[in-house]
Amino acid sequence: MLPVARRFFYIAILMLGLLWTVMSRPAAGVTTNGRLPAPQVGFLAPPFALTDLAGQTVDLSDYRDQVVLLNFWASWCPPCRAEMPAIQQVYQRYQSQGLVVLAVDASYQELPDKMEYFLGSFSHTYTILRDESGEVNQLYKVSSLPTTFFIGRDGTIRDMVVGGPLTFAGLSARAEDLLQEAP
Numbered sequence: 245m246l247p248v249a250r251r252f253f254y255i256a257i258l259m260l261g262l263l264w265t266v267m268s269r270p271a272a273g274v275t276t277n278g279r280l281p282a283p284q285v286g287f288l289a290p291p292f293a294l295t296d297l298a299g300q301t302v303d304l305s306d307y308r309d310q311v312v313l314l315n316f317w318a319s320w321c322p323p324c325r326a327e328m329p330a331i332q333q334v335y336q337r338y339q340s341q342g343l344v345v346l347a348v349d350a351s352y353q354e355l356p357d358k359m360e361y362f363l364g365s366f367s368h369t370y371t372i373l374r375d376e377s378g379e380v381n382q383l384y385k386v387s388s389l390p391t392t393f394f395i396g397r398d399g400t401i402r403d404m405v406v407g408g409p410l411t412f413a414g415l416s417a418r419a420e421d422l423l424q425e426a427p
Contacts, residue, residue, distance in 0.1 A: 327409035
């Protein structure tokens with residue numbers, strides 16, 4: 245058995261350590277303002293609403309219970325342009341099973357006629373969205389184009405790929421995995 249003075253010393257050290265731990269922790273939301281510093285796999289995709297090429301508002305929350313391929317791109321980005329035909333093929337193959345493609349153009353970084361000229365050079369049927377202020381790119385912490393998020397039916401980010409171009413095989417594999425999950 246330890247002498248009383250030594251037991252008191254150990255208990256005092258333990259109490260000081262506990263007090264230090266409680267007092268030094270940051271308050272909730274202080275370091276990240278209550279939000280994740282960047283969208284992460286396993287967390288809900290940040291909500292947003294943007295306009296499509298026809299001027300209609302498209303809200304990410306409208307696609308709950310569907311699998312969403314969210315692609316950030318720009319017409320001046322060679323890998324972005326290279327992967328768009330594969331995205332179109334995957335969309336055509338899986339849209340009847342619940343796949344939605346939302347392609348967010350970094351409109352704030354380019355002239356509108358450049359994007360429209362590029363889009364006129366290839367046939368696409370998925371939704372192109374304009375991020376004219378850069379707000380959604382910033383919300384998703386997009387630092388490199390292309391960046392693609394794969395969002396499950398429950399609204400959580402299941403996978404994320406920075407860079408490209410993505411291939412039809414890689415896109416299909418990810419889409420099939422998510423589409424097999426029950427709504």
